[in-house]
Amino acid sequence: MNSISTLLTQLRQLKLKLALEGMIVGLVSGLVVVLYRLILEKAEQVRQLLFSSQNSIWYTISWFILLILVALFVGKLMMKDPMICGSGIPQVEGVLANKLKMNPLSVLIRKFIGGTLCIGAGLSVGREGPSIQLGAATAQYLSQLTKLSKTEEKYLISSGASAGLAAAFNAPLAGVLFSLEEIHKHFSPLVFISAMSASLTADFVSKNFFGLKPVFNFDTLEAIPLDHYWLIIILGIITGLCGVFYNKTIKTTLEGYDKIAWIKKQYRPIIPFILAGLLLFILPQVLGGGHSLVESLIHSSFTIKMLLLLLIVKFIFSMISFGSGVPGGIFFPLLVLGALTGSIFGTVAANLGLINDTLIQNFIILAMAGYFTAIVRAPITGSILITEMTGSLTHLLSLSLISLIAYTVAECLKSEPVYDYLLARQLQGTKTFETSEDKLMIEIPVFTNSYIDGRFVRDLSLPDGCLLIAVKRGSHELIPRGNTELLAGDYLVILLKESIASSVQEELILHCNQLKV
CATH class of the missing domain: 1.10.3080.10 (Clc chloride channel)
Incomplete structure (x- = not known):
């Protein structure tokens, strides 16, 4: 004790x-x-x-x-x-x-x-x-x-x-x-x-x-009128579908590189590097992460044909670049793809007389959040990230709405979140590493109506080398006993060996998160 x-x-x-x-x-x-x-x-x-x-x-x-x-x-x-x-x-x-x-x-x-x-x-x-x-x-x-x-x-x-x-x-x-x-x-x-x-x-x-300026410098941002919100719903569906297509294409590209057996992993970067050299002389706007491209969408006007060309080439080039395995992320390029999608949508809506030209910038912002949410499946992060990157709170409601819709579309189509897929791929064929007998302390939350909600500590059946040291309930810390009931909102504080941490943590998260049937 x-x-x-x-x-x-x-x-x-x-x-x-x-x-x-x-x-x-x-x-x-x-x-x-x-x-x-x-x-x-x-x-x-x-x-x-x-x-x-x-x-x-x-x-x-x-x-x-x-x-x-x-x-x-x-x-x-x-x-x-x-x-x-x-x-x-x-x-x-x-x-x-x-x-x-x-x-x-x-x-x-x-x-x-x-x-x-x-x-x-x-x-x-x-x-x-x-x-x-x-x-x-x-x-x-x-x-x-x-x-x-x-x-x-x-x-x-x-x-x-x-x-x-x-x-x-x-x-x-x-x-x-x-x-x-x-x-x-x-x-x-x-x-x-x-x-x-x-x-x-x-x-x-x-x-x-x-400096204190946000990453993207939008000149004027007006709140989207409520009678225009039906356009946000449509854009949310579009970005949700685009996000699903993006994730499927990522998988196809990575698997495609794997099938090119005669090109060793060490030489795969040559493909996007040569392509970058060609694009430097043909379409330099799509090079790099894409920050300057988003800035140009804000401060310049493009024809729909040019926007479509930039979107298609940027998408293909992003897939070829990331698929080669080079050290670089997908985060910023996918935001750029979202911005291009939003710019096309806003321009079409403006040409049809559905919105004022001044609202196109709002749809650029919204599409970035929708694209991010559908691909990564982190709607709150997406909404807050775009808000901080643009330095404006005027579109927080519309950002939340499009994130929710894009998330729902991706979930309905059963699209796996991109980082979950990339982690599973990373673990394939990974050699097990030596673990120490050092102790780790982890926290596992109990979700409402999960398998363990309403059960007792004795139902956990923790393996050897694993000790439940506390149940945090609000501001109280309960010393657990076999008949201690576990409730939704509790946090299980567990001390365990590093050598068994992975398997135990995975099983506990499953029990504490998985809903009862």
């Missing part, structure tokens, strides 16, 4: 520790991501300068030779550490689920370099996934340097991921919600406290370098 009381006391003290440690993680992770953003900006400026100064066939040939050499180098980085491949978000989720192991220093160095080279060369990948993984790796490295417990390390990895997103987009609330809604998929007070302190600190660091 004394040992359990000691553990409960440590649990109460952990909240304060995580808040302070989260600030440190936010500071360091924020600086890392800020440096990443600054270098990416310089890399893109260099690419544009090279393009504007080209004047001979030999210059063009030299550029393509350089792209191939860079692609080979990126491929070598990928082979050295497969954890840097792709977005980085599924890898962070795998680490926190105790299914993957990450070497933080290796990821920090190779992801930083690889991501910079890919986006600098013009590949259609985003900075947000790498930023989240860089933040998580920084937090893990700091935890290992200071020899923190495994429990603290896991919470700080979440904090680092939140800090990475906050610094990447100047979006601290979205950073917190992303950890809760996407990475952990439930609300946890400990995750919330550490993630919030890290995100706010990282956002403060980021704003000191990039």
Whole structure:
């Protein structure tokens, strides 16, 4: 009993520790991501300068030779550490689920370099996934340097991921919600406290370098009249369908690369790098993450034909870029695809006399949220993220509506969330890693009408090496006994060995989340 009381006391003290440690993680992770953003900006400026100064066939040939050499180098980085491949978000989720192991220093160095080279060369990948993984790796490295417990390390990895997103987009609330809604998929007070302190600190660091302006600078945003909301419903259905198509195409592209057996993984980056070289001379607007393209949608006018061309080419190029496995995310490019979809929809509606031209910008914003929600399946994060990126609350109601509709469409069509699929793919063929006998402390929420709701502690049947130390009910912490009834809203605080954490956590989440039939 004394040992359990000691553990409960440590649990109460952990909240304060995580808040302070989260600030440190936010500071360091924020600086890392800020440096990443600054270098990416310089890399893109260099690419544009090279393009504007080209004047001979030999210059063009030299550029393509350089792209191939860079692609080979990126491929070598990928082979050295497969954890840097792709977005980085599924890898962070795998680490926190105790299914993957990450070497933080290796990821920090190779992801930083690889991501910079890919986006600098013009590949259609985003900075947000790498930023989240860089933040998580920084937090893990700091935890290992200071020899923190495994429990603290896991919470700080979440904090680092939140800090990475906050610094990447100047979006601290979205950073917190992303950890809760996407990475952990439930609300946890400990995750919330550490993630919030890290995100706010990282956002403060980021704003000191990039200023207080939001990522996207929309000139005028008027509230959409209520009698126009039927258009939002239609756009929500369209973006929901587009999101489902996007996820299916991602799967097809990744499987397509796998079927090209004669091209080793190390050489796959050559394909998008050469394509980026061609597009530099044909359609440079689709290169890179797409920030400048969204800005041009805001401040310039395009014909519908041009918007359709940009949408199709950007979509195909994004698939080819990400499918090759290069270090880069899908987050920003999918927002750009949503913005293009919204611009087309708004332009068509304006041409038909259904809306004023001034409302087209609103539909650009709305489509970004709908696209994100249908693909990632995180509606709250999507709504808050777009709100913070645009710096306006005038469209919060319409954002929530389109996110709900797009989410419902994707659910009805049984489209698997993209990061769930990417994590499952990452785990395929992954070698099991050695686990220590260190103790982890996890929190599992009990959902309403779940399998365990209304049952007793003795019904949990916890395996050896696993101990339920507390049941948190509101502000009270109950010392569990066999006849203690478990109710919806409770949090189970469990101490277990790292070696069994993955399987036990998965089973408990299933019991505490799965609805009774």
